[in-house]
Amino acid sequence: MCFLAESKINRIVFLSTVTDSFPKRHKGPSLTSPQRPTMRLASGHVAVQLHGEELTKIQKDFKGFGKGLVRLTPGGWLLPAPYTKFADKIYNTEFRASDVVIMTYPKCGTTWTQEVVWTMRNNPNFNHPKAGIPVKARSPFVDSDMLAHLGKDVLNSELLELVKDIVPHPDPDEGLALQLTANIPDPRTIKTHLPFSLMTPNLLDTAKVIYVARNPKDVVLSFHHHSRLMKSMSYVGSLDQYVDYFINDQLIYGPYWEHLREAWPRRDHPNMHFVFYEDMKADPMAELRKLNQFLGTDLTEEQLEKIAHYTSFEEMKRRDDFYREKEMQRLDQEVSKKDGGFFRKGEAGSWKGHLTDTQEAKINAWTKDNSQKLGITFRYSL
Structure with missing residues (x-):
C-alpha cells in the first residue's frame, strides 16, 4: 500500500501492519491495528495514518486537518499527514557549524527567540x-x-514572493521552507517545532541549539488561541476539550512531555542552551547576556539594551501587525478581532482567570507526574 509516497523509494519501506508499540506513558490508541497505511521514515520512525473514531473526533474539532494525521512510533508524535512528504528531507538537512537551531514545542516563545537571536x-x-x-x-x-500543504488557500504566496531573491527557482511543491533553509546566507538561524529524534542525529554535535520551554498551563492556553486563529488548523471545539487533547497527547507536535524528555537531558551539552520562557520575560537583559556568551556575539551592554527594546513584545507586535495585513487569508478574522491576532499577550501567567478549576486540576495532576519523573520545575507566574 502506497501512503504519500513522494519520498525516494530506496529510503522508505512500506508496511501493511505495524509491530512497534508506544511507550507505556502514551495514552493514545495502539498502532497495532492491522491493514493501516504505514510508512517507515529515514529517522527510523514508523508513520501510521490515523483512522476511525480518533481521526473522526479530531477532524470534527480541527476543520483544517482534512488531509489527515499520522502518528509516529516510537514517541507517539502526532503530525499532519503532509509531514511524510517532507520528513526525510528535514531529517537529512545538512547543518553547519555556524547554524543556530531554535527548537521548541509550539507556543513557547519561538518567534520571539528567533527575532532576538537573528538580530x-x-x-x-x-x-x-x-x-x-x-x-x-x-x-x-x-x-x-x-502546514502550508494542509489546504489550498494556505500555500503561502507571500512567502513565495519573499524568497524569490533568495531561492533561485522556488517550488512550493518541494517545500519553500526547506528551499529557503538551504539557500539563506550564513549565519543561519533556523526554527523547528520537531523534537531531536526527528532531526538529523548529528545536529547537536554540528550546530548550536537553543531550546525554549514554557509552563504547560500557558502553553495550552496560547496553543488553543493559535489553533482557533490559524485556518490551517481551524479549531472549533471548546477550551475544555482542548485541554483534554493536550493532556492526552492528541495535539500536533506532541506529546508535550516527550518533547521535553528529549531535550532536558541534553541541556549540559556545550552546543545546547536550554532556556525557560518565564526567565526571558522576568529578566530579558540577563537572558540576553547568557545568549551573548553562548552565541559568541561579543555585543556591548548598550547593544544588548537596544536589542531588548527592539525585540520587546510591543515592538514585535507593532511590526507584525503591519505584515499581517498582507496575509489575512490565513487567519480567522472573527477570532482575530475578538481575541487577538498572532501576538496576543506574550505574558507569563496569562492562564490565570482563563482555566477553570477543573481544567487546572487536570493539568496539575498530569504535570506533577511527568515533571517529577523528568526533574524539571516551572514558574507559573512572575
Missing part, C-alpha cells in the same frame, strides 16, 4: 537590509511546509 547575530546595529521583512523569511521554519 544579535545579523543585525546588532540595526542596519541589515533584510531586517524589515518578516522573520519567517530571515529565519526559516524548516518543518512548516507540512
Whole structure:
C-alpha cells in the first residue's frame, strides 16, 4: 500500500501492519491495528495514518486537518499527514557549524527567540537590509511546509514572493521552507517545532541549539488561541476539550512531555542552551547576556539594551501587525478581532482567570507526574 509516497523509494519501506508499540506513558490508541497505511521514515520512525473514531473526533474539532494525521512510533508524535512528504528531507538537512537551531514545542516563545537571536547575530546595529521583512523569511521554519500543504488557500504566496531573491527557482511543491533553509546566507538561524529524534542525529554535535520551554498551563492556553486563529488548523471545539487533547497527547507536535524528555537531558551539552520562557520575560537583559556568551556575539551592554527594546513584545507586535495585513487569508478574522491576532499577550501567567478549576486540576495532576519523573520545575507566574 502506497501512503504519500513522494519520498525516494530506496529510503522508505512500506508496511501493511505495524509491530512497534508506544511507550507505556502514551495514552493514545495502539498502532497495532492491522491493514493501516504505514510508512517507515529515514529517522527510523514508523508513520501510521490515523483512522476511525480518533481521526473522526479530531477532524470534527480541527476543520483544517482534512488531509489527515499520522502518528509516529516510537514517541507517539502526532503530525499532519503532509509531514511524510517532507520528513526525510528535514531529517537529512545538512547543518553547519555556524547554524543556530531554535527548537521548541509550539507556543513557547519561538518567534520571539528567533527575532532576538537573528538580530544579535545579523543585525546588532540595526542596519541589515533584510531586517524589515518578516522573520519567517530571515529565519526559516524548516518543518512548516507540512502546514502550508494542509489546504489550498494556505500555500503561502507571500512567502513565495519573499524568497524569490533568495531561492533561485522556488517550488512550493518541494517545500519553500526547506528551499529557503538551504539557500539563506550564513549565519543561519533556523526554527523547528520537531523534537531531536526527528532531526538529523548529528545536529547537536554540528550546530548550536537553543531550546525554549514554557509552563504547560500557558502553553495550552496560547496553543488553543493559535489553533482557533490559524485556518490551517481551524479549531472549533471548546477550551475544555482542548485541554483534554493536550493532556492526552492528541495535539500536533506532541506529546508535550516527550518533547521535553528529549531535550532536558541534553541541556549540559556545550552546543545546547536550554532556556525557560518565564526567565526571558522576568529578566530579558540577563537572558540576553547568557545568549551573548553562548552565541559568541561579543555585543556591548548598550547593544544588548537596544536589542531588548527592539525585540520587546510591543515592538514585535507593532511590526507584525503591519505584515499581517498582507496575509489575512490565513487567519480567522472573527477570532482575530475578538481575541487577538498572532501576538496576543506574550505574558507569563496569562492562564490565570482563563482555566477553570477543573481544567487546572487536570493539568496539575498530569504535570506533577511527568515533571517529577523528568526533574524539571516551572514558574507559573512572575
